[in-house]
Amino acid sequence: MAHAVSPATHGHTVETNTGLDNRKLLMWLFLASDCLFFGSFIATYMLYRDRNVQGPLAKDLYDIPFTSVSSFVLLMSSLTMVLALAAIQRADMRALRIWLLATSLLGLTFLAGQAFEFTHFWESGLTLERNLFGTSFFVLTGFHGAHVAVGVVILLSLFDASLRGKLTPDDSLAVELGGLYWHFVDIVWIVIFTLVYLIEPQ
Amino acid sequence: MAVSTAGALKAHGATSESGIWSWLVTVDHKRIGVLYGVSSFFFFLIGGIEALLIRIQLATPENGFLDPDAYNRIFTMHGTTMVFLVVMPMSSAFFNLLVPLMIGARDVAFPRLNAFSFWVFLAGGLLLNASFFTGGNIFDGEFGAPDGGWFGYAPLTLERYSGGHGIEYWMLGLQILGVASLAGGFNFAVTILNMRAPGMTLMRMPVFVWMTLVMSFLLIFAMPVIAVALFQLSFDRLFDANFFNPAAGGSPLLWQHLFWLFGHPEVYILILPAMGMVSEVLPVYARKPLFGYPFVVFSGVAIGFMSWGVWAHHMYTVGLGPVANSAFGITTVMIAVPTGVKIFNWLATLWGGSISFNTPMMFCLGFITMFTIGGLTGVTHSMVPSDYQQQDTYYIVAHFHQVLFGGALFGLFAGIYYWFPKFTGKLLNEALGQVHFWLMLIGFNLTFQPMMILGLMGMPRRVASYPEDYGWDLWNMMATLGAFTIALSILVFMWNVIVSLRRKERVGADPWDGRTLEWSIPSPPPEYNFREIPHVHSVDDFWHRKYAEDAQGRPVPVPAGGAALVEHDDGRSAHELGIHMPSTSYFPLVAAIGLPIIALGLIYYIPLVFVGAAVLLIGLYGWVYEPASE
Secondary structure, eight states: OOSSSOGGGTTTOOOOSSSSOHHHHHHHHHHHHHHHHHHHHHHHHHHHTTOOSSSOOHHHHOOHHHHHHHHHHHHHHHHHHHHHHHHHHTTOHHHHHHHHHHHHHHHHHHHHHHHHHHHHHHHTTOOTTTOHHHHHHHHHHHHHHHHHHHHHHHHHHHHHHHHTTOSOGGGHHHHHHHHHHHHHHHHHHHHHIIIIIISOOO | OHHHHHHHHHHTTOOSOOSHHHHHSOOOHHHHHHHHHHHHHHHHHHHHHHHHHHHHHHHSTTOOSSOHHHHHHHHHHHHHIIIIIIIHHHHHHHHHHHHHHHHTOSSOSOHHHHHHHHHHHHHHHHHHHHGGGGSSOGGGTOOOSOOSTTTTOTTTTSTTTSOSSHHHHHHHHHHHHHHHHHHHHHHHHHHHHHOOOTTOOGGGSOHHHHHHHHHHHHHHHHHHHHHHHHHHHHHHHHHOOOTTOGGGTOOHHHHHHHHHHHHHHHHHHHHHHHHHHHHHHHHHHHTSOOTTHHHHHHHHHHHHHHGGGOGGGGOGGGOOOHHHHHHHHHHHHHHHHHHHHHHHHHHHHHTTOOOOOOHHHHHHHHHHHHHHHHHHHHHHHHSHHHHHHHTTBHHHHHHHHHHIIIIIIHHHHHHHHHHHHHHHSOOOOHHHHHHHHHHHHHHHHHHHHHHHHHHHTTOBSSOSOOOGGGSOHHHHHHHHHHHHHHHHHHHHHHHHHHHHHHOOOOOOSOTTOOOSGGGGSOSSOOTTSOSSOOOOOSTTHHHHHHEEEOTTSOEEEOTTOGGGGSOOOOSOOHHHHTOOOBOOOSHHHHHHHHHHHHHHHHHHOTHHHHHHHHHHHHHHHHHHHSOSBO
16 A cells, blocks of 8 residues: 555544554564464474375376366455455445455365365375374465465354445455465465475476 | 452552452553562462473482473473463563553553463463363373473474374464464554654654564564464464374474474574563662663664575584574574673663662663673574584573573563562562572573583483483583572562552652653553653653753752652542543453463364354454544
8 A cells, every 4th residue: 555544544544653653564564474383384384295105196296287177266356355355445345345256266266276186195095193294284375275274264253244244435444464374374375385285296 | 469469459548449350350450560570479479380390300410300291291280381381471460560551552552362372371271280180080180281392392292203283282282372472563553653642753663662563563574484383383283284194295494494494483482571671770779871772772683584594504513414503504594683782782871871780680680791791602603514513412402591691581580570569569579589589590590500411411402311420410400499489589589579569658650760752651651651641752751750960971960859749649540530541351362371271172072163253252352343532
């Protein structure tokens, strides 16, 4: 937001030293912290990718076209998230609800893809106990999926609040914070997809 | 202590309510600070009793007071308690009490998140200690506590090497404590970056606030790393994953890297707040400004950055190779430089000052001397070949007690004696304070200097007993006597707190002729802190309102300065003054209760996890949808 006092937040902001709302600064710090969280899990995955003593291995299981499609779905949800924020900033609550719902549905589609992938891998004999790949893959992508699920809960809570009139155009910051979180989860997926799926699997 | 402090706050009209309920729902940073202080002191007594048990066992060779299994559990809980349940939360007590007052704010940025931090901390601490009762009959010495040491090296903490539920309480307890620390780190970083009074630029902040800011960032970046390590251990133990299973190719070094990548910043998380406090207390009793304020600040910041590049000095002997060992040896030597800069700045602050040697000052001087010894022994560990000899000996034990007890705890006691009158309106007794200090200093040196000698003689740490003819008897007996001397000094301190709180006479707002903003408001402070938010013009602003300088640079009292500048408290509440304060809330407590239920569910009965998650969600939803202020 380049303009300092947007009409949407007028009257609700408390003056701060940095000019950033406390809640927005909190969200940025949380995301910074979460980088280290995913960073540690990704580092573990990279450390273990060629240390398996038995299969099935990544190269036996990955279906890159399928995961590319679900990654594309997740990336598109960032677009609808931006449209949701733009809608509440111009006080168009109907458009806000449409885009919030669309974002949630895209997120749920991604989660469904992940559930399908997990089931498929599981049935092919890959479990947490089976090998290091199973351990590090399920836990890393599982935590990412949990982040997406929390994001969907946040989006649906915003949707619900707007239906009940608890979310007004004055509260665009709430949508903006949800959006920051959502985009972050997307970006983390780009890193995971690149490092875990696209670099030639072992 | 909680009740009498509550009484003190109440008597002065500082809080509108009293009674247990008002403490359960409070979001006032000063009350949360008191809660942190009292609970961490309670855990300090538990950790201290554990230390005494260890010392009784080691007092004489081939002693049978504790069997080796119980000994392992006791020293694990002693270390875990002192790090996570004493020094960290006692520092949190001071952030809560002081940071908003020092930056001229009415509360922290997120008062309910602050209450949540405290309740989560308490839940984690109680869960961790509940592990004692899981091993059978505790009165027969059948402890169920964790036995993996405070850094819990996997795979030794896997089920096959450590059965029972002890490690599970430990890993889930620490995970919960991590949530509390993270929430606190976010809260204080935002508070300090965003809530400063007009004119309080970053370079006008008290050093304690600066150190809190650096420490908050260390928490923000270090806690997720330990969270990952603990999650990995949890998946291994609870769901048979393979992160640390060597048979599946899992690496035992993974835990060590993750733990120490957290663990070394953690060391500075423990010491930076104490350094900040000493930097506040010394100038007051030397009646001089802190020497080289920017140097002290930037060396603290430098320590914050460099603490991320030294972790493998805990791992010299695991075989990382000469290149890695040399690199970490160099960074470790380098991190001693900003620490040394601080010590010289403190000494220069004392130089030529008119020093009063009362209790807070004595603890500061104890801090500087003991911490210097601790720091220098640390430098000896940074030398790789020398460390090969010291690894896993009592020399290491002596070193880290020298920095964490001789450093952090002496600093914390300096803070307690210095700020006690601000929050209770009563001074601690000076004579008892001196007795406390000298007993503690003598006891401390009697305990830990012999350990240096024992370590150099080759006594390994973490052994439950030792043979008779190794020449270790005398030094061990000395250390045990020292430990009981420390315990005696703590009894003197507790006695001091009790008699001082019962005294009738009250102190004014500014008993020490202080330099920072908290001394410009009544003792104890009203719930809204500042009736009018101050405007700040320099470092030590309150001092400069009281004193001008003559031609020789000596302080000259400003007419109508001093007491006249202190805000007057006529007992009117925030509401009557038209000041908006955050509303009380029980939702942080509800949400916090959910976490230990989830943990118990993971250990015993999975469906309980959903109950805990539901409690957590109800707490969070209630919290989000209730109005934040009246």
